[in-house]
Amino acid sequence: MSEEPLLKVENLKTQFFTEDGTVRAVDGISFEVYEGELVGLVGESGAGKSVAALSVMRLIDSPGVIVDGEVTFKGKTLVGYEETTGEPGEPPELVEREEMLTEEEMRTQIRGREIAIIFQDPMESLNPVFTVGSQLREFIELNRDLSGTEARAEAVQMLREVGIPEPEKRYEQYPHQFSGGMRQRVLIAMALACEPSLIIADEPTTALDVTVEGQILDLVEELQRKYDTAFVWVTHDMGVVAEICDRVNVMYLGEVIEQANVEELFYDTKHPYTEALLASMPRPDRTTGELNPIRGVMPEAINPPSGCRFHSRCPDAREVCRRVHPDLRAIENGDHDGDENGRVHRAACVKHDAFDVGYPESEPLENEATGGFEVGLTQEGSR
């Protein structure tokens, strides 16, 4: 194996304790981010991508609680519990490990300084009553130990870097004087200006129109190469993934179900959900005028289906899928057991030989995807 990962997430679980029940938004995910790498976190709305990303920075607000798992970043333990005990449906008693950073240490050592974030909606992310420049400068001063004038110069320089014309003048302006695309550039400048090792981008281009999205993606690629910053890119758009990501984690209902570098994910897809996601992309080379959506809706994370969580919508589902919950395993198919860096292609599907649970002999399952009756597990579970 190669060098240590920059960020290592293991078995992370984040739950929301609501009146309707416990929402298992992130349910035991593991992934790594290596230095300078652009890692995608992909999935439909509600898959738990954003919660996973925010959990890494411990920015989950009540009633959300990170209940289990381990997050290490540059050898520091961001999340790590000794033991967790508690009744189901209640937030557990958490005993933090000694080396786990305190809230104060998270604030002064990690947030902004080592891990920066870009939110989805550039219209809401900037404070309307402060100038763009003063916000930028405040964060730079805070995270880079620069004096006021140095931070100001740095802020103007960063605005220029992200392609904002007349940065000196723009520095003095308020957010409402910027367009959506320009605001997102400001937020990218903000993230990069703090010189973090990792930037978490939470669907940063979703709120933008397609041409602006293209420009922003080009900008990020260029700056990422220049600054060699690692990115976790949260998105639901496979097109964006194909364009910028090095490696991808596909999420479904709080779990990572496939993990691969981007070429393998697109050309050697291992999980039926990823296949369905790829097939649902509109493609100009396809001549039929119809889109190919994934059938059914994602079940609620309060009451996830038994077995494989995708079995209610999976075209390849068999009886065994309803019983066996597949974990994420390295898929061996002879050609390779990992890319040049030893990073392995993993999938959580019993179809593959890595799982020997009797998939080939099992009866096909009729469900939302195969067009039969609705398999009722999700329906039974919901009120």
Added chain:
Amino acid sequence: MGLLRYTVWRCLQAIPVLVGILTITFFLTNAIPGDPVSIMLGPTPSAEMVEQIQARYGLDRPLHERYFSYLAGVAQGDLGHSIYYDVPVLTKIIERLPVTAYLVFSAFGFALLTAIPLGVISAKRRNEPVDHVSRIVALIGVSTPSFWIGLLLIIVFSFQLGLLPATGLFLPWADPANVRGAATQFDVVVESFKRLLMPMVALGTLQMASITRIERSSMVDSLQNEYVKLARAYGVDERGVIWKHAFKPAQLPVITIVGLGLSTALGGAVLIETVFEINGMGRLIIQAINNQDYPLVMGTTFMLGALYLVGVIITDISYAYIDPRVSYGEK
């Protein structure tokens, strides 16, 4: 650029409003049944004397003539001559206004100093015991009449405990010679403050309660904003997050409530001055109405209207100052 022109523009806009206030006050006052002459002269005056007095105060002229001459007078700074006190209305107002201003501003100072921290803490600790207590206090505050609070305070602090004087109020810079028992200016300041406390609390409680409520709800909203999350994500400490990033954008509704509260407070001052026997504008108005002193009623009402307008203009200007998105009415 912008803000100054906006200020001037808002002041110019106030002129037609002032004329409106004058007009309404003038006609309403003259619509009150009875007239000052009959009050001055008792139940059975001779017709001759009535005519004489009416001529002296110009009451024998037709209404519209009196209206226009009144407008012309006000435009030149002449609010007329009080019939009852026999001095210019303006003199009487200048004599009474400072005490009322002292009371109203102190009440707002008290309200803001208590309400803002209370509202912010309440929002920060939403649904915790502190929040519940402050919300209950605020609810009681908005639903209790100020004169009743005043009476309770007098009963407790003056009659039961004997700590504070129940009546009268003078300014802290009043002449020690005119204040009983005060030898030095310092004594006057202390005595003035002691007399201020109860009316200030009585008048300020309603303001405090309504500001607390709006501050809380506005901060609750603000704290959920994406830019507050962003500040946290960039390592801003909790104090900075609350008192800078969340606080400033949350103050717009608060300013509106403070501005609107000014009219309630001026109205409340009339009651409080009566309860505490303070010789301010409020009591002056009541005396003027009781004596059917037309020029004085019009002058004092006009003055309160003008004060309220000043409050509204200050509100608008601070709005523009805090929120860069407020346009200054320029194309």
